[in-house]
Amino acid sequence: MDASPTAPAARRGLRDWFVDTGLFLLAVLYGVVMSGMRLDSPPLPVPLWLFNVDQLTGVLGCAALWLRRRRPVELAVALVVLSTFSELVAGAMLVALFTVAVHRPPRTTTAVFGLSLLAALGYVVLRPEPDTSRMLPWLLGVTIQGAAVGWGLFVHHRRRLTASLRDRAARAETEARLRAEQAQHLAREAIAREIHDVLGHRLSLLSVHAGALEFHPDAPAEDIARAAKVIRESAHQALQDLREVIGVLRAPVGELPQPAFADIRELAAESGRAGMRVDLCEELASAVPDSTGRTAYRIVQEALTNARKHAPGAEVRVRLAGAPGEGVTVEVRNAVPGLADAPAAPRSLTDALPGSQPGSQPGSLPGAGSVPGARSGQGLVGLAERVALAGGRLEHGPTGAGDWRLSAWLPWTP
Template structure:
């Protein structure tokens, strides 16, 4: 079975596929499989030895029959090494052998247990019903002088029911584990797909906004520039008027571009194009604003001259710190937050925002994770990278690196 076919199995079919031993049970045994097989062999051999000892102690069975019993019992125990590959055939064969051979009883019980673990309900029910039907035949053909026929039959029926029921319980538990594991894999794949889709939608939104707003301005630029190209002998007044229109259209296009980017940066930031853009220098003001709102924030800015940082890099650092502080305020209220900024020309800028787990109970605020996805996209577009995730102390951390040319 190929990896693609395996991936698209339904959860129930996938569980059956794994519990049945994969491709016909021909997969290599693991260390756990070897331990299970050796344990099963030893248990069946122990039961067979006890049965053989009881037969030999009776002194009513001929020595030749005892010798044949020992050979058949040994063969039945050795046949258990095939229980993973052919559980149905082995269980049927040992059921037939067990009618006249009490020494193979242990191997029969192990085979029925393996059948219930590795095969679905229908074959288990058929073979189990057959084992229950022939349970009275063995004490009838090979009676035990110390036990009555009824007692021997009841014990045989109860043992068959016990091992089959136990095997079905083990199979159900393994099916549950396989199903939960597959659901976890699907959940991780779907989360990654949602994150990728969110990034794609953000890029498409930027492209649509830029096209809708800038298309008109650029069309005007093209029209007036084309008029000047095809009428180089136009009067100076007309040339000046066309040049003024081109200049005004270019300025308005730049203004529209600033407004678009300001709107797309985040909710509530639509007026950003009309105010000074944040830089690395204004990071202190952001921290002071958070402290005045009741947060416990410590800023460790190790950059020698923040004013020398590139405007785009400083603005990205500011946005990362802003989003991280917002998340800490929502998801870890009351917890102290540490903001560390290091780096310089040539080494790049590194910002790290961390907070421990909150110590006081609070009402959890649901989050979609889109803010962190947007920060990752922003850092990637700036030529850097961003990592985020829970820490060993139960807190949360965000760490980003951005280039700073020398």
């Protein structure tokens, strides 16, 4: 990148010292050769005093080259002005022109180069060569100065190109890292939703039956055996689901196990075997697409899990309706303890859990939704994200008739 005129000069490295020394020696060599040529071909074309001033100017110009990195433009202008009458400072002036072309914008380089052309014209006017046309020395000077400036511009653009490619590579690396982090974050969110949906459903069954055994230790042996069987089967299935998820984490080339829309019937039947009263109504024109069916399954699963945890004993009504082009509507309703009439006496072992009576735990989720003003659980948050990713809408809240309603609409592309 180009150095700013006001920026502090960077500390010279070994390569910089090598380059600066080489350019200084070239400028000195030019002055020594030109001075020797003048001394070897008397008479001198200028008075002796002017030749001595020319030599002193050349020495000072060469010494000033060590400042070329700090003040390249100022040094170049000064040497260009001195080259109007000094012949031996031309080597240092060429190095200064090269430095400006390398370290400053092309517009500044063009201005300094134009000034050097005028200085070359002034030199051939003030110090003409005997028996030589004035145009020939001027053209020779223009050619040499143009070569120095052209070389400097080549180095300047090459450095800019290298810096641009380096910056582009750094930006690409940063963007790739950010995309990878975003992909990892999305993957973690997806896995978290799957673990919550899959294990939450199984563990809620365990909680229901374990709680029933705790509150009814004197229940009939048949009910205790049935509850123990459900606990064992749910624990086994939870372990199977957990193994599948862990297997995906260990081998990320696969996909998380996903249910289908037809599995909603088995989900309702499983909840029924656990003691819930589930009324499933399907009004679908045809088979639902797989992606929409998976989202609908998760909605029903979360609603049943919340109803089982926070409204045990209440009847849950599940309605599935839709058609291609119209979308799929998933609606789950259940009675809310404390808002509707008190539930009837427990019909089975699983009906007699804490919270089935009015005035259950404050701030808990009443089935498919959440109590107004209460803190929603992670399940509804993840469910809302899942529905939004599918392009649908999710609503939940009390109906005013003692029920809690969770409703979702999902797109169904024909």
